[in-house]
Amino acid sequence: MQRFEAGAVIDGFELVEKLPSGGMASLWRATNPRYDFPLVLKIPFLDPGGDVSVILGFEAEELILKRLSGPYVPRFASSGSLAQVPYIAMEFVAGTGLADLVGNTPLPVDEAARIGTDIATALAALHRQKVVHLDLKPENIILAERGAVLLDFGLARHAELPDLLGAESSVPMGTAAYISPEQVLGERSDPASDLFALGCILYQLATGEEPFGRPATFAGMKRRLYHTPRLPRDINDAIPRWFEAIILRCMEVDRSRRYVEAAHVLSDLRNPDQVVVVRRKPQDEGVWAAIKKLFRKTDDRSLVGKPTLSRTQAGPSIVLAAVDLANGSDALAGEVLNETARVLASREDSWLACVTVLKTEIIGETPATDETGRSVYLKRLVALKDWAHPLHLPEDRVSYHVLEAVSPADAILNYAEHNDAGHIVVGARASSAIRRHLGSVSTKVVAQALCSVSVVRLKAVEEQGPRPL
Amino acid sequence: MRIAILSDIHANREAFDAVMEAVHERGSPDELVLLGDLVGYGPDPIYVIEKAAHLMADGALCIMGNHDEAVALNLSNMTENARFAVQWTRERIAPAHLDFLAGLPLSLQSEDRLYVHASAERSGKWPYIRDVDAAERCLSASDARFVFCGHTHIPAIYYALPGRRPTHFQPHDNVAAPLSEIRRHLVVAGAVGQPRDGNPAACFVLVDTQRHEVTMVRVPYDYEETASKIQAAGLPGWLGMRLKIGR
Numbered sequence: 080m081q082r083f084e085a086g087a088v089i090d091g092f093e094l095v096e097k098l099p100s101g102g103m104a105s106l107w108r109a110t111n112p113r114y115d116f117p118l119v120l121k122i123p124f125l126d127p128g129g130d131v132s133v134i135l136g137f138e139a140e141e142l143i144l145k146r147l148s149g150p151y152v153p154r155f156a157s158s159g160s161l162a163q164v165p166y167i168a169m170e171f172v173a174g175t176g177l178a179d180l181v182g183n184t185p186l187p188v189d190e191a192a193r194i195g196t197d198i199a200t201a202l203a204a205l206h207r208q209k210v211v212h213l214d215l216k217p218e219n220i221i222l223a224e225r226g227a228v229l230l231d232f233g234l235a236r237h238a239e240l241p242d243l244l245g246a247e248s249s250v251p252m253g254t255a256a257y258i259s260p261e262q263v264l265g266e267r268s269d270p271a272s273d274l275f276a277l278g279c280i281l282y283q284l285a286t287g288e289e290p291f292g293r294p295a296t297f298a299g300m301k302r303r304l305y306h307t308p309r310l311p312r313d314i315n316d317a318i319p320r321w322f323e324a325i326i327l328r329c330m331e332v333d334r335s336r337r338y339v340e341a342a343h344v345l346s347d348l349r350n351p352d353q354v355v356v357v358r359r360k361p362q363d364e365g366v367w368a369a370i371k372k373l374f375r376k377t378d379d380r381s382l383v384g385k386p387t388l389s390r391t392q393a394g395p396s397i398v399l400a401a402v403d404l405a406n407g408s409d410a411l412a413g414e415v416l417n418e419t420a421r422v423l424a425s426r427e428d429s430w431l432a433c434v435t436v437l438k439t440e441i442i443g444e445t446p447a448t449d450e451t452g453r454s455v456y457l458k459r460l461v462a463l464k465d466w467a468h469p470l471h472l473p474e475d476r477v478s479y480h481v482l483e484a485v486s487p488a489d490a491i492l493n494y495a496e497h498n499d500a501g502h503i504v505v506g507a508r509a510s511s512a513i514r515r516h517l518g519s520v521s522t523k524v525v526a527q528a529l530c531s532v533s534v535v536r537l538k539a540v541e542e543q544g545p546r547p548l
Numbered sequence: 549m550r551i552a553i554l555s556d557i558h559a560n561r562e563a564f565d566a567v568m569e570a571v572h573e574r575g576s577p578d579e580l581v582l583l584g585d586l587v588g589y590g591p592d593p594i595y596v597i598e599k600a601a602h603l604m605a606d607g608a609l610c611i612m613g614n615h616d617e618a619v620a621l622n623l624s625n626m627t628e629n630a631r632f633a634v635q636w637t638r639e640r641i642a643p644a645h646l647d648f649l650a651g652l653p654l655s656l657q658s659e660d661r662l663y664v665h666a667s668a669e670r671s672g673k674w675p676y677i678r679d680v681d682a683a684e685r686c687l688s689a690s691d692a693r694f695v696f697c698g699h700t701h702i703p704a705i706y707y708a709l710p711g712r713r714p715t716h717f718q719p720h721d722n723v724a725a726p727l728s729e730i731r732r733h734l735v736v737a738g739a740v741g742q743p744r745d746g747n748p749a750a751c752f753v754l755v756d757t758q759r760h761e762v763t764m765v766r767v768p769y770d771y772e773e774t775a776s777k778i779q780a781a782g783l784p785g786w787l788g789m790r791l792k793i794g795r
Binding site for chain 2: 239241246
């Protein structure tokens with residue numbers, strides 16, 4: 080095996096300092112004047128006759144990392160051919176390794192939630208690029224100034240590339256403490272697998288314990304299909320119910336009950352008051368339950384449910400309906416509701432955020448603080464719920480937000496971006512001179528939104544004028 | 549180096565023209581390959597043979613497919629529709645066209661690439677590569693790093709590491725798939741003139757050796773026109789219908 084010393088140069092990269100690393104590759108801080116960001120070189124250990132999985136992992140990481148962009152992954156610099164000196168040169172990301180924080184767990188809930196928010200943001204960006212990480216764990220997460228940065232794509236899967244790694248292996252690939260039940264069964268394509276791992280990480284941050292330990296055998300890993308871990312609040316009663324609910328929904332074995340998209344986890348972490356806390360039935364216990372369990376034939380595949388991809392491709396996960404209720408629920412509000420229903424219908428598990436804006440005149444004015452202001456706010460919230468009522472959505476598919484803002488358009492745009500909305504429905508009033516001059520809310524939303532926007536307008540009734548000759 | 553590979557044109561003038569236009573829109577390739585089955589099934593054998601001959605005069609590579617062989621040698625060991633089309637074609641083309649088809653080689657090698665219509669294994673027997681076993685047999689019959697076949701009309705890529713079973717991948721339309729430096733590859737091209745993967749758009753293969761990528765490029769064309777020509781020519785109706793549904 081080729082050994083490298085500090086000062087060695089590979090393809091223009093000068094090795095500076097060896098960093099601690101795992102068993103698959105060595106890591107070197109490196110310099111190269113061609114790149115204007117700090118660099119690290121990952122050089123796989125390729126012993127003749129060594130484990131082929133090292134080659135496969137290197138191939139997968141090289142293929143995927145060079146296709147990824149954005150702040151939540153290290154920037155790709157270049158790579159060396161497997162036929163010559165294989166390496167991947169990428170950005171060195173400064174920050175705190177999440178693994179370093181694990182020693183201090185349990186963390187205060189607000190800190191755990193903040194870290195969860197950062198990881199969910201990074202996962203949403205990753206999944207949007209058609210990549211599933213499949214080995215999410217504290218060792219692969221750096222908490223940097225710009226957010227959580229995900230490392231090590233050696234087990235990752237790109238939806239449009241061949242899965243050369245998965246095809247070669249019959250044993251589950253992942254890390255025993257965090258691997259999802261469907262990965263244990265050999266499935267390697269569902270973004271929801273990363274959300275399961277996120278749930279395990281949040282569990283660990285909030286309780287100080289790993290939910291499943293670190294089983295060394297296949298049978299040990301498979302136990303998570305049948306046995307739920309201890310409830311987080313049984314370990315640490317400082318954990319609020321809403322946070323426990325988020326952790327448990329990430330860790331659902333059955334994917335029809337798990338979160339489907341990172342954006343939804345993100346939204347729940349940011350809006351604790353909107354999280355639906357389900358009262359859990361106590362677990363079956365006693366001899367009779369044990370006997371029943373023994374005879375209940377369940378197929379492992381049916382336990383983990385169907386892959387989530389068919390649902391995520393059907394339509395937007397989070398729909399934001401912005402409705403103007405300043406003058407009560409008028410005809411336009413009714414049309415916005417109809418359009419919202421049509422967008423929601425494309426996907427059975429879509430989730431609706433109802434937003435209305437309470438306009439304040441001056442920045443800094445807070446009408447909610449005084450008695451009358453509070454009642455205005457509450458009245459609007461009641462009106463908003465009444466507006467959405469005909470949709471008959473169960474409470475875990477809808478949330479209500481009265482935003483106080485000077486600019487309704489900015490408030491809607493901020494909310495949509497912050498909660499990763501996939502579609503905005505907004506009404507537009509008929510054109511008028513003032514509106515043309517000042518610019519309408521819908522115009523600004525359309526111009527600046529990061530997602531699709533439906534603009535709803537009432538069909539104009541033509542005015543009776545003189546007939547043309 | 550950029551290589552364009554067109555397989556299974558099957559006397560489909562509209563698809564052939566649309567694909568050649570798409571090839572040139574992307575800049576002329578360094579190597580152009582016609583991967584066999586110029587004729588059979590379709591209504592424009594003369595046009596396709598003569599265009600192929602022009603392309604060859606300009607440096608294109610062209611090999612023989614089983615339909616080309618059947619027309620040239622008057623063979624009848626095929627399905628009913630194919631047999632009918634072979635006879636129909638023979639009645640319409642000139643002896644010079646027959647000589648052109650008869651003179652095509654079964655395979656060609658260019659650098660580390662082998663071009664063969666059906667499989668590198670028993671190429672004259674025209675086996676289909678529809679699974680990993682057939683792919684493995686094909687790859688072990690050749691030492692080329694890249695083997696390009698057609699014949700099945702269904703795009704596929706098989707990746708092989710030495711001493712291990714190949715891995716099948718169904719490439720996505722118009723999305724580049726990677727070529728590995730440590731693997732051998734068997735690329736099964738989709739069809740220009742009679743796609744059978746459910747997508748009626750014509751398919752050709754684009755290889756970029758610098759970027760280590762291969763793409764199944766899809767090109768929509770006027771299959772209604774081809775189908776009505778098939779009907780007018782008295783060829784079996786199913787041959788027109790399948791162009792519309794891509795099966």
